[in-house]
Amino acid sequence: MKRISVIAVLALLISACSHYEELKSDPKESASGDDESHNAGQNCSSCHNKSGTEAAAEGWWTVAGTVFKSDGRAQGSATIELWEKPGKQGKLIKRLVTDDLGNFYTNQVLNFNGGCYPVVYTSSGEIQMTSAFNGGSCNSCHGVTESRIQIN
Helix, strand or coil, X not given: CHHXXXXXXXXXXXXXXXXXXXXXXXXXXXXXXXXXXXXCCCCHHHCCCCCCCCCXXXXXXXXXXXXXXXXXXXXXXXXXXXXEECCCEEEEEEEEECCCCCEEEECCCCCCCCCEEEEEEECCEEEECCCCECCEEHHHCECCCECCCECC
């Protein structure tokens, strides 16, 4: 009985310290036509994280990034899908759209189960990521050690 009480107390402490309930109660997500986002191409997680400066006011992004056209301009009207397996196989975990500034983001808690495989679509084509992504800012690699997410 004592062991069950200790486990229950630990579970309460963990959930009380977690941002899970906060994220669940105030869902935020990019939307086509919006133009309120900022810093296209920058690492979104550098500010939009659980202790970042933007987290309290604007959101803690669990997935975020920017899509560009091949000429370097922002790609509005792109769709980003996160798939359970490569090649658009398995379960579709999440579908996001870019806003007018090319940014996409969500604060929804997602279960990647060891990774997901992003696909970016526009009316002119698609690109698929062939290695697993575990969430966070796509721009922490793309535009730094990997090429920008570009599609036209």
